[in-house]
Amino acid sequence: MISASLSPNAERDDVLLALKTLFVPWKWQSGDALLSVRLWFEKRYDAEFVLFSSGRVALFAILKSFDIGDGDEVIIQAFTCVAVPNSVLWAGAAPVYVDIDGTYNIDASDVEKKITKRTKAIVVQHTFGIPANIETISKIAKKHALLVIEDCAHSLGMKTLSGDAAFFSFGRDKVISSVWGGGAVINGKWQMANGKLRQFERNLPHSNNFWIVQQLFHPIAFSLILRLYDVIVGKLLLVLLQKFNLLSIPVFPVEKHGGKPNELFTKFPNALAILTLNQLKKLDRYNKRRGEIANYYAKELGLSIAKEAIYLRFPILVENPEQLIKKAKKRGFLLGNWYHNIIDPAGVDLEKVGYSKGSCPNAENAARHIINLPTRVTLAQAQYVVQQINR
Numbered sequence: 001m002i003s004a005s006l007s008p009n010a011e012r013d014d015v016l017l018a019l020k021t022l023f024v025p026w027k028w029q030s031g032d033a034l035l036s037v038r039l040w041f042e043k044r045y046d047a048e049f050v051l052f053s054s055g056r057v058a059l060f061a062i063l064k065s066f067d068i069g070d071g072d073e074v075i076i077q078a079f080t081c082v083a084v085p086n087s088v089l090w091a092g093a094a095p096v097y098v099d100i101d102g103t104y105n106i107d108a109s110d111v112e113k114k115i116t117k118r119t120k121a122i123v124v125q126h127t128f129g130i131p132a133n134i135e136t137i138s139k140i141a142k143k144h145a146l147l148v149i150e151d152c153a154h155s156l157g158m159k160t161l162s163g164d165a166a167f168f169s170f171g172r173d174k175v176i177s178s179v180w181g182g183g184a185v186i187n188g189k190w191q192m193a194n195g196k197l198r199q200f201e202r203n204l205p206h207s208n209n210f211w212i213v214q215q216l217f218h219p220i221a222f223s224l225i226l227r228l229y230d231v232i233v234g235k236l237l238l239v240l241l242q243k244f245n246l247l248s249i250p251v252f253p254v255e256k257h258g259g260k261p262n263e264l265f266t267k268f269p270n271a272l273a274i275l276t277l278n279q280l281k282k283l284d285r286y287n288k289r290r291g292e293i294a295n296y297y298a299k300e301l302g303l304s305i306a307k308e309a310i311y312l313r314f315p316i317l318v319e320n321p322e323q324l325i326k327k328a329k330k331r332g333f334l335l336g337n338w339y340h341n342i343i344d345p346a347g348v349d350l351e352k353v354g355y356s357k358g359s360c361p362n363a364e365n366a367a368r369h370i371i372n373l374p375t376r377v378t379l380a381q382a383q384y385v386v387q388q389i390n391r
Contacts, residue, residue, distance in 0.1 A: 001229035002381050004313050004336035004374035007222035009177040009279060009286065015223045017278055018216045021271050028212050031270035033277050037183075040280050041168075045161055047185045048194055050201050051268035055153045055169030055182035056083035059123070062149055062165045062184050063091040065196040068120045075114055075122040075146075077106040078355065078363035079339050082255055084123060084151065085353045090260045093120070095353065099360040103306060104315060105132035107362070112140055121147035124163065126155035128338070128372070129175070129290070129310035134162055153182075154312045157283050164190065170272075172218065172250060173336075175286070175312055176279035178272040179215040180248065207266040214248045215272055221247060230332055251345055258352040290375040293382045297373055300386045313338065313372035321371045324389070331388050333381075336372030 021027065034051065041049035052058040068074065069092035076084050078097045085095035096114050101107040104127040111122060122141055124132045134150070141148045148163035156168055156175040170181035186194045221241055228234035241247045252261040287310045294311035298304060301316065313336050318324055321340060328335045341348060342364050343355055350357065358364070373385055 001226045001234070002333035002374055002377055002385065003226060004372050005173045005334060006226060006229075007172055007177065007219055008374060008376045009173075009282075010219040010222060011282075012223075014275065014278060015219050018219045018275060021274050022213065022216050025209065027274070028209060028271040029206050029267075029269055031273070033270050033273035034268065037273045037276050037280070040277070041183060041185065045166075045185055047161075047188055048198075049183055049185050050197050051181070051183045051273070052201065052204075053182070053207065053264055053266050053268055054083075054180055055151075055167050055171065056087045057264055058167035058169075058182040058184035059084065059087040059149070059151070060090050061197055061200045062167060062186065062193075063087065063093065063121070064200060065186065065193040066121070066147060066165075066190075068093050071118060072120045073116060073118045075106075075111060075119060077123075077125055077127075078342055078360035079104060079127065079366055080125060081339070081344050082251065082348045082353060084125070085343065085355070086255055086258060086260070088123075089258050089353065094118075095355075097355055097360055097363075100127075100363045100366065101133070103130050103132070104128060104366060105130060106137065108133050108136040108140065110360075111137060115140075115144050115146070119144065119146060121149055123149045123151055125151035125153075126158065128315050129154045129158060129312040130306045131155070131158060131308050138162065155310060157287050158310050159308055161185065163187075165193075170276050170279070175310065176276065176283055177219075178275040178279065179218040181268055181272050181276060183268075201267065204265060204267045207269045211248070211263070211266075212269050212271050214246065216275075218247060219275075256345070256347045257349045286376060293375045293377060293379070296379065296382050297375075297386065301389075311375050314375055315370055315372050317366065317369040318371055319369065321369060324371060328385075328388060333374070333385055333388070336374070337370065338372055339367055340370055342367045 038049050072093040073096045074088045075096045079100050088095040099107045099110045150163040150166035153169035165186040167184045170178040172179050225234045290311045294314050297314045325335045
């Protein structure tokens with residue numbers, strides 16, 4: 001089964017590493033892998049890096065480190081995951097939604113219209129690994145004395161950071177994957193905020209061992225699920241494992257209503273750092289392949305390609321996304337649907353997360369028509385995907 005979403009990064013060595021780590025519980029909480037991951041990021045981005053259990057916790061920690069909270073506003077784009085506005089809400093601030101431009105990223109012309117005296121920061125999301133217009137946003141931010149926080153959940157390895165802070169995600173379908181995990185970096189000029197970020201992480205409790213086992217089991221389970229998915233057995237296995245709580249879910253039910261799952265607020269465990277470190281060794285290879293496949297899609301489908309993009313997924317707009325996704329599933333590949341809801345996933349209470357319908361028409365139109373093609377695939381698989389879509 002070709003998939004854009006079901007553990008697309010895991011290779012044979014990742015599965016074997018997860019299996020091996022399951023049998024060394026003394027390495028689950030603490031160990032050398034945590035330091036190695038931090039050093040990798042600090043060398044890459046020339047700034048101190050702090051690890052967290054997820055990207056959303058990393059964003060929350062950044063906001064708290066800059067004392068953003070009650071009465072403040074944070075500008076974010078519509079056409080995003082509920083994790084982003086939730087982090088703002090958890091900090092006590094209010095998310096202010098801005099429309100998107102043709103790159104599926106925040107529209108700089110709409111940003112300035114939404115700035116008020118209460119605005120403290122702008123979160124700049126590089127959707128699908130396509131670079132946002134960070135230079136223009138930074139000029140606007142400087143004019144109004146605002147912070148720029150880059151959302152690099154889709155763009156690890158894309159380019160050097162240029163904002164005041166950034167956060168990353170190592171989720172199950174991100175650029176690299178340790179199933180859960182993320183991190184934060186704050187520009188060195190903000191010494192006090194950096195100190196608060198480190199202190200925030202130090203005060204977090206350790207993850208519980210059952211949660212760690214769930215994450216280690218994930219790549220092992222999906223190595224079987226994907227092989228058997230198109231013969232019903234794989235689907236049945238997935239349902240059973242989720243029912244018996246042997247696999248974790250990417251979004252907690254409480255998050256769909258703006259709620260805060262306290263079980264997420266833990267230290268990043270060494271067990272997942274072991275998986276992360278192995279994935280980081282493959283980052284440049286993964287991104288090179290993604291770029292090659294994106295160029296192939298663009299050429300075959302008559303679409304333009306964004307410069308410097310890594311294309312975590314390749315987005316296209318179609319008239320009948322739901323029908324196309326169903327047909328594709330029958331023919332052996334799972335298309336992605338980021339963000340087929342204006343604030344993903346399905347079931348998010350838009351009122352609770354502060355979004356007003358009709359306020360971001362470009363984002364709403366994109367959500368109605370979007371599908372994502374997988375890019376972590378072979379050329380032969382990409383050719384099959386294009387052939388079937390054209391049919």
